[in-house]
Amino acid sequence: MQSWNSSNVPDFVLLGLTDSAETQLVLFLLFLLIYLVTVLGNAGMILLIRLDPQLHTPMYFFLTHLSFLDLSYSSVITPRTLQDLVSSSKSISFLGCFTQMFFFVLCGAAECFLLSSMAYDRYAAICSPLHYPVIMSARLCWALLSGSYILALVDSTVNALCMSKLHFCNSNVIHHFFCDTTPVLAVACNDIHDLEVTIFSFAGSTLVLSLITISGSYVSILSTILKINSTAGKQKAFSTCASHLLGVTIFYGTMIFTHLKPKQSYSLGKDQVASVFYTIVIPMLNPLIYSFRNREVKNAALGVLLKRQGCSQLR
Template identity: 70%
Template sequence: MYTWNHTNMPDFILMGLTDSKEIQLILSVLFLLIYLVTVLGNIGMILIIYIDTQLHTPMYFFLTHLSVVDLSYSTAITPKTLENMLTTNKSISYTNCFAQLYIFILLAATECFLLSSMAYDRYIAICNPLHYPVIMSPRCCLALLTGSYVIGAVDSTLTVFSMITLHFCKSNVIRHFYCDTSPLLSLSCSDTHVVEIIIFIFAGSTILGSLITISGSYVSILSTILNINSTSGKQKAFSTCASHLLGVTVFYSTLIFTYLKPTKSYSLGKEEVASVFYTIVIPMLNPLIYSLRNKEVKSAVVRLVKKRQGSRKLI
């Protein structure tokens, strides 16, 4: 049996989501539309926050980088998926496969800690509003942002480094639409027990660590909100957290389903549905969630439109 690793690298073959050409065509159109909305939505969110000075606050600082991360890891996955669907070329080189895996883990882990930073920001804003400007200083925000990227880089580096030590001999056909840990491990003829433990530890610590921070923040927020006497005050406090809480729920539910379980329980159909959601759909949903359900963003858009209309009248 032929064995290969990073020293003798043939291409992998990405089998995609389905063998049916008709379904592939439908999905390719759907994914292309989703990707276009993702690009426009996230770039639009970044530009709105950059242009409108009233949105230059810690919450929108983190939201800007959330849009950057969403746009980046969607771009790392979706174009190659579309190429596989629309052409006969379904191959991806060994190097590009692990590069795609590295970028995805880096950005997904970074997003986890960005979401926890946003939850901490809401916790300080609602539970300790008088000290908010001091606690959430530019230096603190930069430290939280840097920490998110550093943890993501460490997570992805150690995970991918452990996987490139494996030998593959079963097949070079990946039963998935992008390079992910579970389908790659299923192709290895090495003992993957240690690698699976490493992946589980890092994925678990990243997901659960950030989720505990988010949960703790929202328990404190809920307790504070329930003690507010004013009904309008409660509604305002809930509205500031609703968008973030919805985004967190959608993102973490699919990640937990995919990564916090043994590799042997890998199921192609279920894994792919969950993977489509957090790699392709969620990057599109986030800017919609944070804009359509956010009064400040909608007000910023209105101000920009009025400003543009005013400048046209002057011309």
């Protein structure tokens, strides 16, 4: 039987989400709408934060890069998914598949570490408000951001090197709508135990390290909030981190469900639903969860609109 590896696999075939033409059309229109909202929401957030000097704080510095990652994260997956929904050919080249996987892992890991940095920022703001400007200096913010991207690059590079050693001899059909690690591993025919251990060790380390940072930050935050005497003070303190906590719960819940398990546990239906949620839906929700519920962002957006309206009236 012919064996295919990284040097001679011509392409893969992505089965997608459904075989029904009617359902594919509905999904295409839905995903297109979601992607447009994602692009407008995240690009608008980046632009708004850059335009308003009052938003040039550590929290919004991280929010800017979170929006950039969400925009990149979605753009790695959604355009290709939209193409497959309206195309009869669902093949993707070997290089295209592994390029998509590389940037998908890169953006996902970077977002994990960035969420950890944001949790530390909220810890400093609530637990040490008087020293917050000193703790969250520009130098530290850039160091946390750089560290997030460097660690994510290491994770994605290791993942790509391990995946390039796979052999595909029985089928090149991927039971998924994009090139994700678990469904690609599921169609490999060589002994991948050592590669699987390496891949999931790095993926697990990324999740565990970031979750430990987030959990430690929120334990300290909760302890500080409980010591506040007034109810209004407690509500105000909790509101500063509620959006981040909600976003973390949604993002990590779906990531853990789909990634931290061996290929034998891969379930086509359940994993695809979870994957759609965190690759297509969550990047759209994040601007709402993290920013548009924030009074400072609303005031900044209103200020920009009023300035533009005033300029147009002067003309």
